[in-house]
């Protein structure tokens with residue numbers, strides 16, 4: 152018997168002890184795995200000469216009341232012995248350790264842990280105390296069975312030809328049959344309910360309706376027998392029952408439907424099952440193009456950041472289909488880096504198949520789609536910002552840093568696109584504001600956007616210079632993210648649109664206002680009078696200051712009387728491009 156990795160064991164414990172109440176999602180997980188396996192096979196058959204698929208690709212459901220089993224089968228790509236071991240012997244092999252480290256302060260929130268892992272297959276153990284997976288990989292003569300009670304470990308053995316499930320026994324058969332041996336039914340945990348055609352049908356409709364392959368089940372039907380010719384007047388209709396394989400899902404890909412024909416809850420279910428998310432998306436965007444380049448696209452803006460978003464393992468991208476065949480699970484070229492959090496699907500018959508990564512990048516159709524995708528995301532974010540500020544602030548909390556990096560890493564060339572999506576903490580208003588809102592509230596004669604950067608908002612707001620700026624009627628944006636100051640350097644200035652003049656307001660012309668670090672030494676907040684005073688004081692105490700500078704050595708570059716001290720006795724400021732606060736952040740390194 153093989154042991155699960157320790158990690159896996161812990162998760163299995165969580166699963167089995169059913170911290171997650173919505174146990175019925177096990178079926179959705181198994182069906183989407185089956186659908187993935189069909190996708191993989193159909194992709195291979197299109198790209199490899201020696202892979203041919205005969206017959207219809209489908210998922211089959213069955214249940215056996217007496218044996219208390221449910222089975223989910225597919226004639227997809229199947230798994231070899233080694234693949235069974237690798238894929239089903241380890242839960243979330245790569246992400247789990249890291250996830251735990253990064254989320255050590257959320258240990259109580261188990262639901263999220265499971266969701267983040269995408270431990271789909273293991274959800275079977277929420278309802279089953281034994282799971283048997285018999286699989287025959289495409290092109291293989293033998294099949295193997297993986298079996299586990301979820302606690303002790305698992306076994307893998309070859310299945311003798313005469314022991315094979317019917318679906319896998321024919322010549323050249325391939326695919327996977329997963330059988331769940333349901334736990335005993337109890338009052339809190341009614342597993343009996345799954346042993347009915349009605350319940351399974353309901354679950355498929357609810358969670359897997361848009362799976363693109365038929366999800367079929369043998370169902371009991373009854374029909375009226377033809378009336379015998381010699382039937383008398385007192386003939387009563389006779390019925391017979393028969394079995395029929397019925398497709399129970401709608402099969403239309405949800406992204407091909409107009410959004411007016413789809414209910415949001417269906418989008419939510421689709422999103423969660425496809426992308427292994429456990430909370431509904433913040434926004435759903437669907438759009439379609441017809442003509443020279445036709446495509447359907449469905450995009451989601453998540454409501455939570457994936458745990459690995461800022462790690463190097465995170466892969467951005469949209470799923471790319473051509474005529475219903477999945478070409479690439481995460482096509483990176485369809486998304487700019489700063490929208491890397493967006494999940495979704497693009498399906499276009501015009502995108503050529505057999506594309507490798509290199510040619511994808513040069514593919515002009517793809518580039519055209521990517522441009523439209525970017526525009527759509529942008530306008531969705533704008534609408535969220537303008538119509539649902541609370542949701543937008545949450546969004547920005549999750550993903551704002553990525554937008555800022557977009558400006559930084561494009562050396563500012565994306566600034567005009569992204570600037571209005573940014574939010575900053577206003578020292579005056581004590582809430583998040585856009586740059587537009589900042590500009591609209593600028594004092595008469597103010598010609599700069601002032602910010603202060605550091606690692607702690609509380610501390611920034613207590614800086615004497617911030618207080619001084621506020622006293623002068625200048626708001627200060629308090630910035631605490633590592634990227635902020637670098638971003639401002641690339642942005643340089645913010646473009647303020649012209650304001651039309653009316654009888655009360657004079658109106659203003661369009662202009663560019665520069666960003667200025669409020670604590671930079673050359674910041675000009677003082678009045679001419681204050682400056683003159685300061686200069687005179689510096690001059691008067693020249694000798695003293697020179698001596699001070701000498702004593703402090705290379706700790707300071709100069710000592711002088713500042714014109715804008717407010718009520719603070721002294722101030723340390725920086726003259727370089729990076730503020731003292733920022734230097735401190737940088738010294739702490741990227742993980743601080």
Ligand code: ADP
Pocket residue numbers: 180184185188225227228229230238239269270271272273327427
């Ligand atoms: P995920 O689907 O997120 O990869 P799962 O726990 O649902 O995680 O499945 C683990 C892996 O097991 C899959 O990635 C796949 O390689 C394999 N697998 C599961 N079910 C099947 C199946 N029906 N056919 C082929 N491979 C499967």
Ligand code: MG
Pocket residue numbers: 180183184271272
């Ligand atoms: Mg899965």
